[in-house]
Amino acid sequence: DTEVTQTPKHLVMGMTNKKSLKCEQHMGHRAMYWYKQKAKKPPELMFVYSYEKLSINESVPSRFSPECPNSSLLNLHLHALQPEDSALYLCASSQAPGQGADGYTFGSGTRLTVV
């Protein structure tokens, strides 16, 4: 298995809702990442998990809460989002941190719309 699987593919949520995005990989990768991508913009790094521990938080608002329950799974919990948080949320994994930019595998993303 050489894929990163993200679910759901599409999500519409109200500003008072709580929802979660899920990311899964079975490549034995020990680094996992969340990126946010607005339309016609490059992906922006949000969080980095290294060996199931949060190693980088790029000053992301607390309404986004990441979780890494095990080495294969990465979640992004969403609460009290704003319409401007609507974007494509991408998950990625790599063998380990610091193994080079050629080793990242990205999922297809979750298209989030906040209404």
Add this chain to the structure above:
Amino acid sequence: LAKTTQPISMDSYEGQEVNITCSHNNIATNDYITWYQQFPSQGPRFIIQGYKTKVTNEVASLFIPADRKSSTLSLPRVSLSDTAVYYCLVGERRDDKIIFGKGTRLHILP
């Protein structure tokens, strides 16, 4: 992380060779140059990586001059399916994250 500059967009025709140039004047000795491709509504996909001179794989070639202040991604005989955004990244192999620049939006015409 060295800053990169790429053209915002390019148009080409099917069957042509497309060259996308990336400037990275502040590249450091330990930096590698990496290119990713992103189709609409998909995540980026690794294309090619190099340090100096020329690298070729089944998808593309990467040309890096001796001063390494720029690089050129070459796509041979493009098809409509090569329409995508192409990102040039510069950084050390030991970097624990990758940061995307603005990318080049390539549009292939029939």
